[in-house]
Amino acid sequence: MRESPDTRCAVIALAGKPNSGKSTLLNAIVGAKLAIISAKPQSTRQPVVGIHTEGETQLVFVDPPGLLEPRYLLQQAMMEQVMDALRGADAILHLSTLADGAPPPLEELVPADALKGQPVATVLTGADLVPPHERPATAPPTFLVGATTGEGVKEVLEWCREQARPGSFRYDPEDISTQPLRFFVAEFVREAAFELLDEELPYALAAEVDEFREDSDPVYIRVTVHVERESQKGIVIGSNGRTIKQLGALARQSIEHLLGKRVFLDLWVKVLPKWRRSPQRLRELGFPLPGTRNT
Ligand SMILES: Nc1nc2c(ncn2[C@@H]2O[C@H](COP(=O)(O)OP(=O)(O)OP(=O)(O)O)[C@@H](O)[C@H]2O)c(=O)[nH]1
Ligand SMILES: [Mg+2]
Missing domain, CATH: 3.40.50.300 (P-loop containing nucleotide triphosphate hydrolases)
Incomplete structure (x- = not known):
């Protein structure tokens, strides 16, 4: 620095x-x-x-x-x-x-x-x-x-x-963020969900990167899309997988732009009941729980 x-x-x-x-x-x-x-x-x-x-x-x-x-x-x-x-x-x-x-x-x-x-x-x-x-x-x-x-x-x-x-710089002057690429990948999948899905669905949806092979060409990224109910899973996948394909295509554009590389985005939809209300699930998804921080 x-x-x-x-x-x-x-x-x-x-x-x-x-x-x-x-x-x-x-x-x-x-x-x-x-x-x-x-x-x-x-x-x-x-x-x-x-x-x-x-x-x-x-x-x-x-x-x-x-x-x-x-x-x-x-x-x-x-x-x-x-x-x-x-x-x-x-x-x-x-x-x-x-x-x-x-x-x-x-x-x-x-x-x-x-x-x-x-x-x-x-x-x-x-x-x-x-x-x-x-x-x-x-x-x-x-x-x-x-x-x-x-x-x-x-x-x-x-x-x-x-x-x-x-004070001295905390970060390299070339850096624009401190967060790992995985974070942005999961976020861009959520952004596509906010764009394409209606009503409660974007709010019931979380994205988690399970695999990120940066040295493969195209870059291979596997993401699990969590929803809360079986019926939501059906909607996210869509008939003949149409919706999930659209979602993947939209998210991929942003990810490729950020990485500057071609990406194969492998999306899997899973039901994680009530994750938004579960301390354990939220912790696994990287959310700090109220009152558990050392301040
Ligand atoms: N025309 C116009 N639209 C804006 C401007 N700033 C934000 N928007 C739009 O307002 C909406 C919300 O913008 P966001 O940046 O997502 O708002 P946010 O405060 O981060 O929202 P949360 O993350 O939900 O708290 C989007 O549709 C933006 O395109 C602005 O200065 N001009
Ligand atoms: Mg915001």
């Missing part, structure tokens, strides 16, 4: 309701598709880390799930990760869509122990959907962003850079 008296760093957490555009902004900042995006809420379940290094400043962005009232154990585990992301942050970007307007202060949305007085900027997303003359006037630390068009991202980054403090 670069050791220099001039290097500066900050960890920046994104916070906001589901669908406020956190993952879209993370990708716009990093300039690559890391986090999955969906028009349906609650697509992010585990925080995605994106690194932005420019000159002597390294910013580490954490894109956690959206803020919600948990109704089952998976959602509790998701909130646990939001709190971890906030606690570990030097500064916070609080997102809300322009349509929803300015969000209430974060202190009203999260437990007091999740915050430690970090600077918070408000980011209003979806600016591209509103003609310029109808947009509200804003001044730092409030920003208007069209994350899909990249408008306003530079100004947000400038604010983030101002939050950086002297």
Whole structure:
């Protein structure tokens, strides 16, 4: 890692309701598709880390799930990760869509122990959907962003850079994430499910990489798609396997793009009853359970 008296760093957490555009902004900042995006809420379940290094400043962005009232154990585990992301942050970007307007202060949305007085900027997303003359006037630390068009991202980054403090880089300046390829593979399978499947199904679905042979050509990746019920398995497979084929083709595009290699994606659907409410299943799928963290 670069050791220099001039290097500066900050960890920046994104916070906001589901669908406020956190993952879209993370990708716009990093300039690559890391986090999955969906028009349906609650697509992010585990925080995605994106690194932005420019000159002597390294910013580490954490894109956690959206803020919600948990109704089952998976959602509790998701909130646990939001709190971890906030606690570990030097500064916070609080997102809300322009349509929803300015969000209430974060202190009203999260437990007091999740915050430690970090600077918070408000980011209003979806600016591209509103003609310029109808947009509200804003001044730092409030920003208007069209994350899909990249408008306003530079100004947000400038604010983030101002939050950086002297310190050596934590990561190689070339790195854009800290997470293994397996993580992104499973995420891209879930993203395809959010795109292609309706109603409850994307929420009842988890993806797990069982095998990843990077040295084979094409790269061989076997993924188990877990659903909660036999009837859901039937829908995910579809008649003559049509749906699972579509799902695989869509996920494969994103995976090949990230890997820069051809991929053979072998998808298997299994029923894992009630995994979203099972501490053991959630732990196996890599979710931290509430109250089990050393903080
Ligand atoms: N037009 C426009 N659409 C946006 C913008 N930001 C996000 N979106 C869209 O809003 C939807 C939600 O975006 P995400 O980035 O997945 O939202 P999120 O906050 O990560 O959502 P969760 O992970 O569910 O908490 C997607 O359909 C995005 O394409 C924006 O600035 N402009
Ligand atoms: Mg997200």
